[in-house]
Amino acid sequence: MSSKRRVGIAHFLLRTFEMLDTPKLKHLIEWSPCGEMFYIKNSREFANKVLPQYFRHRNFQSFLRQLNMYNFVKKRLKNGWNQFQHKYFKREAKNLLIHVHRRSNGQQSDEEEQTDQQDSIKKQQEQLQQIKYLQNDIVLTSSFLFQQSVILQGNFQHLKNKLLYQYIEEQKQEKFLFNTFSLLNKSQTNSPKLTQTILTQNRKETEQEPQLFVLS
């Protein structure tokens, strides 16, 4: 168990007590009239303005968590206030604070006795071994895949560049064609039929699906 307990009173308890001792904060946190519990009246404002003065944060939730760890009992009042109470946390009895203990986190109950412990340990070891091997394989595969993805990205980039290049070539061709016909029209006012013929002729051509390439 916790053989080593700090002697003093927890920082959290002291600071919380201090807050309650501060008249300026009465509109946000205050003892009940008789001093056996206290209220937080506006948790939002309280969190933002008061908490950072006493702790390293401004989360109401964290404050709640602490109260909870010290076994304070919370109650929601009708007027929206939060009320907190602890048997040993009272205005008139600061000395009682030494009885407020923080909940220790984990109780390790030893459970039943295990006769076949060794047996089960061995089995577990074998399983562990299997898992390790498998995991190792997976790591290798994963690493390989990662590299592949990088390579693929590269290939893709390459392809994209190719495409761009092709596009440029195409543009040139188009321009070429365009110019050709311009010149043709200019120089052949006498026989405009030629252009017509060319266009007609070309329209007859049937298109065929080309076998481009097969990728995956």
Next chain:
Amino acid sequence: MSSKRRVGIAHFLLRTFEMLDTPKLKHLIEWSPCGEMFYIKNSREFANKVLPQYFRHRNFQSFLRQLNMYNFVKKRLKNGWNQFQHKYFKREAKNLLIHVHRRSNGQQSDEEEQTDQQDSIKKQQEQLQQIKYLQNDIVLTSSFLFQQSVILQGNFQHLKNKLLYQYIEEQKQEKFLFNTFSLLNKSQTNSPKLTQTILTQNRKETEQEPQLFVLS
């Protein structure tokens, strides 16, 4: 045990990395020339001026404790600097940070030495812990690769279609050109200079980079 690991990289690691990324602090904390370890040159001043900017305290010792929990190796240099090193904490490889794991507190040596059984159980637990960490890494990588593959497939399909379309267009143009010149040659035996003019004229055209498309 700890079945719940946070996905992200520990706040401590990120903040420490940030410090090292800050040129203004080079006189107090700085990467080694090659970036595989870092130095703290004046721990006193560092603690007072730098720590509170990145953490909630100004204790060099607390900072040390964290480095220690994350298995950094400390070395005291002759010139008084402190050097820290971790396999996966390097300037050029922020992505490796996911492999820097916080030591789990799990070791509770209650008193005397422990039975062999308990010992072996503990070892197994450690191993399990390691496996879990590694598995988490793998899951992250795998998820990343999956996303990558989807994106790549999409990009690739898109590109393929583009390419096909372009190819068809090109074919049409070529055919068209071919026909044009055939007709031209037939009908213009008298003035062969026209073809020449067309070719010369076209050669002068300047090319311009077209905006093709933007992928991912």
Next chain:
DNA sequence: GGGAATATTCCC
């Protein structure tokens, strides 16, 4: 340097 307590955060 590291064990263990308390403080704070995150999440179910």
Next chain:
DNA sequence: GGGAATATTCCC
């Protein structure tokens, strides 16, 4: 509200 991880403190 509480389990569990990380952050900070304290101490040997």
